[in-house]
Amino acid sequence: MQPITLALAKGRPAKSTIALLEKTGIHFHDFHEKSRKLVFYNDDQSIKLIFVKAIDVPTYVEKGAADIGIVGKDNILESQADVYELLDLKLGKCKFAVAGKDDQILEQNRQLTIATKYPTIAKKHFEKKGQSIEIVKLNGSVELAPLIGLADYIVDIVETGSTLKENGLSVMEDIENISTRLIVNKASFATKSAEVQHLINQLKSALE
Amino acid sequence: MQRHVTEMNENKNVADFQMRDELITTLKNRFTTYGYKQVRTSTFEHYDMYSNIIGTVNKDDMIKVIDPTGKVLVLRPDVTIPITRITAANHNSNTFNQRLFYVLDVFRQSAAFPNQKESTQAGVEFFGENTPEVDSEVIMLAIHTLGDMGFENFKIEIGHAGFFKELIQQAALTEQELELLQTLIQSKNLAEIELFLENMPIENELKLAIQSIPMLYGEPGSVIEQAEKIIRNSKMQSVLRNLIDVYEVLQDYGAEDYVVFNLGLINNMNYYTGIIFQGFVDKFGQPVLMGGRYDNLGQQFETEMPAIGFAFEVDYLLQAIQQQDLAEPDSQAVDIIIYYMKEKQKEALTTAYELRNQNYQVLTFSKDSSSIKPLSSITIVNYDEEQNVVSTKGRQHRFSDTKDILSLLKETKGDL
Numbered sequence: 138m139q140p141i142t143l144a145l146a147k148g149r150p151a152k153s154t155i156a157l158l159e160k161t162g163i164h165f166h167d168f169h170e171k172s173r174k175l176v177f178y179n180d181d182q183s184i185k186l187i188f189v190k191a192i193d194v195p196t197y198v199e200k201g202a203a204d205i206g207i208v209g210k211d212n213i214l215e216s217q218a219d220v221y222e223l224l225d226l227k228l229g230k231c232k233f234a235v236a237g238k239d240d241q242i243l244e245q246n247r248q249l250t251i252a253t254k255y256p257t258i259a260k261k262h263f264e265k266k267g268q269s270i271e272i273v274k275l276n277g278s279v280e281l282a283p284l285i286g287l288a289d290y291i292v293d294i295v296e297t298g299s300t301l302k303e304n305g306l307s308v309m310e311d312i313e314n315i316s317t318r319l320i321v322n323k324a325s326f327a328t329k330s331a332e333v334q335h336l337i338n339q340l341k342s343a344l345e
Numbered sequence: 346m347q348r349h350v351t352e353m354n355e356n357k358n359v360a361d362f363q364m365r366d367e368l369i370t371t372l373k374n375r376f377t378t379y380g381y382k383q384v385r386t387s388t389f390e391h392y393d394m395y396s397n398i399i400g401t402v403n404k405d406d407m408i409k410v411i412d413p414t415g416k417v418l419v420l421r422p423d424v425t426i427p428i429t430r431i432t433a434a435n436h437n438s439n440t441f442n443q444r445l446f447y448v449l450d451v452f453r454q455s456a457a458f459p460n461q462k463e464s465t466q467a468g469v470e471f472f473g474e475n476t477p478e479v480d481s482e483v484i485m486l487a488i489h490t491l492g493d494m495g496f497e498n499f500k501i502e503i504g505h506a507g508f509f510k511e512l513i514q515q516a517a518l519t520e521q522e523l524e525l526l527q528t529l530i531q532s533k534n535l536a537e538i539e540l541f542l543e544n545m546p547i548e549n550e551l552k553l554a555i556q557s558i559p560m561l562y563g564e565p566g567s568v569i570e571q572a573e574k575i576i577r578n579s580k581m582q583s584v585l586r587n588l589i590d591v592y593e594v595l596q597d598y599g600a601e602d603y604v605v606f607n608l609g610l611i612n613n614m615n616y617y618t619g620i621i622f623q624g625f626v627d628k629f630g631q632p633v634l635m636g637g638r639y640d641n642l643g644q645q646f647e648t649e650m651p652a653i654g655f656a657f658e659v660d661y662l663l664q665a666i667q668q669q670d671l672a673e674p675d676s677q678a679v680d681i682i683i684y685y686m687k688e689k690q691k692e693a694l695t696t697a698y699e700l701r702n703q704n705y706q707v708l709t710f711s712k713d714s715s716s717i718k719p720l721s722s723i724t725i726v727n728y729d730e731e732q733n734v735v736s737t738k739g740r741q742h743r744f745s746d747t748k749d750i751l752s753l754l755k756e757t758k759g760d761l
Binding site: 198199200201217219220221222223224225318322323324325326327328330334 | 457498499500502532533534535536537562563605625626627628629630631632668
């Protein structure tokens with residue numbers, strides 16, 4: 138039997154997902170946090186675990202390089218991958234939000250400049266509202282943009298809101314809730330149906 | 346000079362094209378064995394025809410052209426609609442069956458994929474009858490063809506356009522809500538479907554029925570069993586009956602290993618009225634074929650004409666074949682190479698002509714003038730000054746004319 142390939146995002150989500158898998162009786166003996174290895178097998182070789190960058194997980198799954206992926210909703214939304222999204226693991230909860238300077242309100246009758254790491258999500262959100270925007274794509278320290286006049290608002294992930302607060306920003310509008318999701322390649326769901334569904338059911342019962 | 350990088354054209358070299366051509370030949374041969382006849386439709390179609398038919402191709406996706414009289418034309422964005430129009434126009438009796446197939450390029454544009462404007466579809470359309478036997482024969486043709494291509498692990502997902510439609514009609518959703526719900530069901534996003542339904546003014550039993558749709562998936566027997574639990578009216582009952590009937594015929598084809606039911610299957614082409622299906626091959630996340638029954642499309646052209654069809658995405662098939670290494674190694678070789686001295690040119694060229702008449706691939710090289718190093722070949726023919734020699738499969742013979750070569754080729758045909 139071919140093993141099921143499971144793509145995990147490196148970092149914090151990987152740790153909690155592996156803990157969850159351990160709970161269902163799936164062990165990865167040679168896995169430890171400091172390891173630089175990117176591929177691991179479980180004890181009976183039925184699951185092959187690969188570690189990739191979070192934003193790439195949906196791509197690996199969509200293209201069939203992995204059958205299943207476990208990754209944050211933020212990355213699924215941004216990549217717009219055509220995959221099944223079968224399970225909410227309810228880990229790493231946070232949300233996408235529009236934020237701006239404390240004394241501002243969200244304007245509506247002019248074109249707005251939005252700084253973000255997530256251009257697709259920002260574009261889709263404002264399109265839905267019929268608001269025309271210009272996007273400034275940044276790769277970090279997005280909170281800086283409104284302060285120095287690079288953008289009017291930002292679209293970013295908000296967990297506790299403390300980063301925003303420390304920089305004198307606050308949430309103007311929620312966009313979407315985020316948590317860790319399990320995604321499945323559509324072909325794998327058809328051709329390896331039994332194996333895939335078995336793993337999902339195991340995870341489901343571990344969650345309860 | 347400006348360099349043009351053509352990202353649009355995936356097939357960059359001769360070997361790729363050979364592979365594509367072989368694939369298309371395989372498809373055509375299989376379609377033909379089921380009694381289908383090839384047709385072609387015009388590359389240019391009237392924009393109005395497409396914009397008048399509801400629920401087909403997004404208007405923005407069509408590539409438009411304006412002709413000298415000011416009429417707006419589109420580059421064929423889909424084949425099913427023009428074929429239906431042509432068949433409807435030629436249709437003159439109620440007792441007819443027509444099996445047609447095509448291999449044609451379709452053209453669409455989208456902002457998301459600016460480099461994918463054309464793709465090749467190879468499809469079949471069956472006009473004239475709506476019976477489970479017809480439906481299953483068409484699905485069997487898809488299965489048979491996927492087998493021909495060497496795929497080992499593939500599945501046809503079968504659903505029904507009416508099942509979800511009937512269920513959702515009872516929920517009275519707005520168009521936007523319906524669109525969102527369809528997207529969620531298509532991605533089997535159970536968590537968000539639940540969230541979406543939570544605040545809707547829908548009775549609980551219906552909510553549970555809608556939530557169960559994405560997981561009505563898998564082995565037909567068990568899907569039917571689960572689906573029966575959420576049936577709410579006679580229409581849904583007859584939809585399920587239809588699926589069972591089709592599956593029973595497929596079992597008699599011995600096709601049950603390749604079929605799963607997916608009642609969460611929703612096709613964005615809105616004209617489907619009955620069975621819908623799509624095919625997946627191992628490790629390829631997009632369906633390589635899609636199709637279904639569309640009995641009402643003929644009415645758009647004033648004809649009652651039940652119909653079912655499907656189309657392969659040839660480019661996807663090629664990608665999957667390459668990905669799984671199913672392609673036969675490309676042979677650069679030809680059947681026969683003839684080398685000749687200038688003095689024997691007439692003899693050599695006559696032989697080449699006669700061999701080609703017998704359908705052998707033949708290349709000729711003049712030993713005096715050609716400096717190109719030729720390709721490999723199983724059979725080599727030499728016209729030297731004092732003798733003519735043919736060598737094939739480790740045997741060497743002198744010969745006097747083409748007949749000798751042909752009889753040697755016949756003799757050694759079975760040898761390796």
